[in-house]
Every structure is written in structure tokens, then in C-alpha cells.
Amino acid sequence: MSLCSFGVEPLSCHAWNKDRTQIALSPNNNIVNIFEKKGKEWVKIHELTEHTERITGIDWAPESNRIVTCASDRNAYVWSLKDEVWKPTLVLVRINRAATCVKWSPLENKFALGSGARLISVCYFEEENDWWLSKHIKKPLRSTILSLDWHPNNILLAAGSADFSCRVFSAYIKDIEDKPGPTAWGTKMPFGELMLEHKDSDGCGWVHSVSFSASGDQLAWVAHSSISVADAAKGKEVTHLTTDYLPLLSVLFVGPTEIVAAGHDCCPFQYTYKGPGALEFVKKLDMPKQSSKTTTSAMQHFRNLDKKATEEDSTKLDTLHQNSITQLCIVSGDKAKVEKYSSVGLDGAMVIWEFKQWGRDVELPALDSGTDCGEFEDDSFLSVQGKLGSF
Amino acid sequence: MSKNTVSDRFRKVDVDEYDENKFVDEDDVGENQGGPDEAEVDGLLRQGNLNGALHAVLKNPPLNTKNHNAKERAELLVVRVLSSFKSSDIEKAVGSLDKADVDLLMKYIYRGFEKPSDNSSAVLLQWHEKALAVGGVGSIIRVLTTRKTV
Helix, strand or coil: CEEEECCCCCCCEEEECCCCCEEEEECCCCCEEEEEEECCEEEEEEEECCCCCCEEEEEEECCCCEEEEEECCCCEEEEEEECCEEEEEEECCCCCCCEEEEEECCCCCEEEEEECCCCEEEEEEECCCCEEEEEEECCCCCCCEEEEEECCCCCEEEEEECCCEEEEEECCCCCCCCCCCCECCECCCCCCCEEEEEECCCCCCCEEEEEECCCCCEEEEEECCEEEEEEHHHCCEEEEEECCCCCEEEEEECCCCEEEEEECCCCCEEEEECCCCCEEEEEECCCCCCCCCCCCCHHHHHHHHHHHCCCCCCCCCCCCCCCCEEEEEEEEEECCEEEEEEEEECCCEEEEEECCCCCCCCCCCCCCCCCCCCCCCCCCCCCCCHHHCCC | CCCCCCCCHHHHCCHHHHCCCCCCCCCCCCCCCCCCCHHHHHHHHHHCCHHHHHHHHCCCCCCCCCCHHHHHHHHHHHHHHHHCCCHHHHHHHHHCCCHHHHHHHHHHHHHHHHCCCCCHHHHHHHHHHHHHHHHHHHHHHHHHHCCCCC
16 A cells, blocks of 8 residues: 655645656646656646636546546546657547546547436547537436446447436447447447436435456446445346445445445455345455554653643544545456555545455465566565456 | 516525426336324334334335425424333334334434424434444435335
């Protein structure tokens, strides 16, 4: 685990480049900063300043090296790197409210944008006129879209919304791609077709985050007081687990059955999903080290008692993050087997976590050195290739 | 000026009613929404079976939004049952409830806070502490976000 602080401002969103040497993030304002890792330090190399309002979403397409950003100014820009400078291209999203989240599709030929205008804008590049066009998904969205995630087949899109429902739509654009084959979610997939809609009958609050599994057959989402998984392979059955913690804000599938979620408790939690009805909490992923109480002098001790009527003078949380975690992102590995993931929070810090697939703190021998550890020096865990069998 | 600018009745118009994009909850009018059975609860209280009374009063919560009278009656009944427990028994009583009942108890507790009477708030605070220990902050989040209030 390594923590890097990017200042005191909350980090609204972040995105990694392909080889994880650069990170784009926004410190709760209208500017995107791109930092590059030089040695052990993060150095700011670019500043993207086209937006006029707070940036709400950033996504970096690994293969085509384009960044898409969206903000409360109802605009989205696609940035391309030309001669070491990032040049923006305006996208006509045609929304009349703030954009809330944006995600490139797996093949990077289109992206989806959620907004407060109760619609999802799926944007694609039209070669003829050399501009980005958008198509809207409106029905049956009743409120702001809070999160989006693409299915690996590049067609289906999951959307979590503030109308307490999680939905899966088809975002098939006839002009740029071929007709998709049938999936576990359905066979007919014209644009805007609703494949799944799940409203929590108990009103578990807004759906803050959604995540498809690596195969695309399972969809996990977190709401104010619950985490749920819909399983298309088992007849779209939804398994629901109410949590005893503060609301979770972000969720990520890190393995075929493992899910990591994080939120206002400032700590990532691990859940496991083995089948319909079998969604369980496993453990907290942040081992709060018992902070060694620095020996306070007697003077300090009595001063505290006098001024604050407390014996200890600590306002720090035990967890690495000192404030809520807002977004989780995969750093190395893919959804089928995540090795490292990153979290950013309201405390302005970005932490990179290692995910131990075995679930135990055991050091295992590496079979192959084919893993991509990036440039982060980390002690202990070496990941194991899938040859050992599934787990 | 020819227009009458004195009247401010327009300020009392509920503009949300005229909003065509207004979000309407689908109300499932469930059966058994009449609230807990008063007679049953009374009987159990008189017998001194406090645990039984607690379980009985947590049955059939009036979640349907239209039934305000039933909600009032249910709330008074719940507060009565909760007040009749001794402080030392509260923890065990909460321990005997299952998760859904703990959430429901939290809803009633917060409802009770809204209209305090006599010693009710103190009693409710004790119950709140014990229910929180079992339900965690998640139960309070559910009280805040639920669309079906008790």
C-alpha cells in the first residue's frame, strides 16, 4: 500500500494512463492535472484547462491515449496528445444540466456520459464531419445518473441513478459497429433497450456506483445502505446485502467472485459473491496499525486535559485515508484478476492497494514474471498466475 | 399600477404538484398495513410479557404513506411498550430481534424523537444506543433513506 498526497483539496476523480506512469486528476475545480511518476515523486507535467466549472469525471483510454473529461458546465471534451500538448475537442452532448460521470467503452470507439438531465449521452466520432456526435438514452431514467460501467462486449452499459434504480441499457450504435451477438442479458439489443431494471423496494437510496464482472455476466452496485449483485447467468437474479456501515460510494469487481467497495468509512471492504443468495462481507482491507502512541510529556497531557478535557490529542483516523473514498480504479491486472487498485478521496490522497487474491497474508512464489508491477516499489506480495486453478 | 400586487397567495401554491417530471413512487399497497394489533399488545403488556409485547408491536408496520392515523397510533403504542421496559432488560430485548426488526425499531425510535413527551426521549435514547450497537450505522442510514416511512 502506498499513499500519495496531492494537496488538501478533495480529489473528485482520477484516471491512469496505459502503463500507469501518469495519472490525471482533478482537485475539485475546473482543472485537470496530469502527474508523472519520476522516481518516487509525482511531478505535474500537464494542466488541462478548458472547462469552466468543476470537473466531475475523467477517463483515459489506454490504447488510443485519449482523455475524456466532463464537468458541471454541461460540456465534455476529448483530449488528444499532439506534440506533447493535450488538445481538446468539444463533444456535442446536448445536455442542459451538469454532466456527472464519463466512461470510455472497452474498444474506445465511443464513450458514455451520465448527467443530471436524467439522460445518458452515448458519444461516438463521425469521420465524415470530423466531430463527435451523441445519442441519448432517456427512458425510463427518472433522475440524475450517478455512475456508469461498460460490459466487456462494448454494447451494454450499466447505469446507477438517483432514482434508486440500477439499470442495464444497450448502447449499440449502428453507424460504427456490427450487430452484437446474444449475451446472458438478452438477445435483441437496439439502442436504448432496457435489459435490466432493478429498483430497491425498500428504498436503499441512490445507486452510487456500478461494476460489471470480467465476464460481464454479473453486475454489482452499491447504494446508500446496501450492496447488490445481479447475475445474468442465473436468470438476472438479484442478491442483496444490507450493510452496517456508512454508505459505500464506489465498487469494483476484482476477481471472478471478489468485490471491493469503499465509501464514507474511508476504508475498502471486500465482499465475495459465489452465486445467487451468496453475497457476503469478507473483511476490511485497511489494517489499521495500532498507532504507536508517541510518548506525550506530562505537560502535554495536562494541557490536553485542561484545554480539551480529553486525555489523548488525536483527530487522525486509523485508516490510511483520512476522509471518504470517492473512487476506485484498477491499476494493474484486469477485472478478472486485479492485482492493484487505487483509491482517491476527499482528503486529497491517492492510495494504491494490493489485492491479495488468496485472502491471506501469505507470500506466495511467483510462477511467471509476466505480471506488470509498474513502477511502484512494494514489498511482499507477488501475484500468482491463474495456472494454479480458479479460486 | 393596474395589477393587484397586494395578494401573496401565489406564494402558497405547491409548484411541485404541477411539475410534469415529478418523481412518483410506486406505492405497493401491502396488506397488513394497519399497524400492530393494539389488543394483542395490551394483553401482553398486562401479563408482564414485555418481550412478547415488543415482538407483537413490531409486526405489521403501517408503511403505507397515506395511512396517517394508523402511523400515529402505532407510534404511541411502540413508545408505550418501549417505556415499560427496565433499563437493564433493553439490551437483551434488542438481542432477540432479527435484522429487519432492528431496522424497524430504529425507524420507530426516530419517529418517537419527532414528538417527545414526558420522559419518552430519555427512554428512546437508551433504546437507540442498544439498537445502534446491534444494527450499526447502516440501520440509521436506512431510516434516513427509506421511501416507506413508518
